[in-house]
Amino acid sequence: MRQRLGVILLVGTAAAHADAILEYDGNDAACHAEFSRVAIRDLSLRVDSAPPQQDQSFVYDAGEKVGVALDHRRRQFFEMEFDDDAIDFQGDVMHSSSAMVNRKMQETQVPPFGGQAGANGMPQVDPKMLEAMMQQNMQHLPPEQRAKMQEAMRNFRSATTVPPEPVVEVTDERREVNGIACTVERVSEGGTAVREDCRAPAGDLGLDAADVKRLQRSIARFQKFSASIRDNLHLPMMPTVQHRPVDTSNLLVERRCLATGGDVRLRLRQESAPADWFSTPADYARMDLGMGGR
Numbered sequence: 001m002r003q004r005l006g007v008i009l010l011v012g013t014a015a016a017h018a019d020a021i022l023e024y025d026g027n028d029a030a031c032h033a034e035f036s037r038v039a040i041r042d043l044s045l046r047v048d049s050a051p052p053q054q055d056q057s058f059v060y061d062a063g064e065k066v067g068v069a070l071d072h073r074r075r076q077f078f079e080m081e082f083d084d085d086a087i088d089f090q091g092d093v094m095h096s097s098s099a100m101v102n103r104k105m106q107e108t109q110v111p112p113f114g115g116q117a118g119a120n121g122m123p124q125v126d127p128k129m130l131e132a133m134m135q136q137n138m139q140h141l142p143p144e145q146r147a148k149m150q151e152a153m154r155n156f157r158s159a160t161t162v163p164p165e166p167v168v169e170v171t172d173e174r175r176e177v178n179g180i181a182c183t184v185e186r187v188s189e190g191g192t193a194v195r196e197d198c199r200a201p202a203g204d205l206g207l208d209a210a211d212v213k214r215l216q217r218s219i220a221r222f223q224k225f226s227a228s229i230r231d232n233l234h235l236p237m238m239p240t241v242q243h244r245p246v247d248t249s250n251l252l253v254e255r256r257c258l259a260t261g262g263d264v265r266l267r268l269r270q271e272s273a274p275a276d277w278f279s280t281p282a283d284y285a286r287m288d289l290g291m292g293g294r
Contacts, residue, residue: 020211021269022251027051031195031262033252040211044278045218059278060218068280076287077280082221166194175254177265180205182253195257199250205268216249 020040024033032050039046043063049056055073060066065083070076166189173184175198182198202212255264 019271019273020207021271021273022205023267023269024050024252024264025267026262026264027054028262030260031255031257031264033255033264033266038215039273039277040214041273041275041278043214045214046273046277059280060221061278062214062218062221065221070280070284071287074287075281075284077284078287165189168197177254178267180253180266180268183250193258195255197252198254198256200253202249202251205251205253205266206270207268 022038024036027033027036027050029051034050035047036050036054037046037048043061045060045062047058047060048054049058055071057070057072059068059070060082065081067080067082069078069080071078166187169186169188171184171186175182175184177198180200181204182200185197185199186193187195187197202216203209205212207215251266253266257263
């Protein structure tokens, strides 16, 4: 009888626990949250990117500590290990690779592309000079190759442009969005207010306590992996950008973009998430980036 009662309690508990799906309504290229959707199912978590990179997803298995990046446009996937040993190894690879590149550049003693030697004696790349060279070289290219060069230039321009560090001011203003009470933060860049973020403690969203912990632990694991690359990649042509860690205690409930008038709101769904959200599509091809994936 006691064993039967235990089985009933176990089944009842499993049935009462629903999956959690966090979605942001109103995402567009001009005004969006950090992601468009997060889905939690048992030990698995899926994050769908916000615009303009909304054709990418990331699935994380907390039990195996393995993540899979999905590129829906190219129909490809890439696997990464997120256990401590793999993260430490990734950091070592970045550190040794940076040291080798810097040593080779220092041996040349010639600033490339018209650049000047920096204060540390390392040659510095002049982004404007490099862009001018690329513009000149692609004048006689076929249209398809010219389009690829232009995309590469846009990527390089983004990588070498350091945005102003945002200033966050926590206010006393309170709002209620879709039944969730949140506190307003005003965010400025370069002295200009760009948006208002309304955040609420993760425990106040109505999520199951276990799901909150899974979400926070997964984000913390992602941040540790990213830091292992960022903190060990030191190249003179790479700009130094300050990275604010994602606040896993206070989640975004609403974002009002002041310049565009856009508005993004969180919608919480506690229902079954499709199982195929957490698996790699059979017709996706594996891509090998040589970055510690498998």
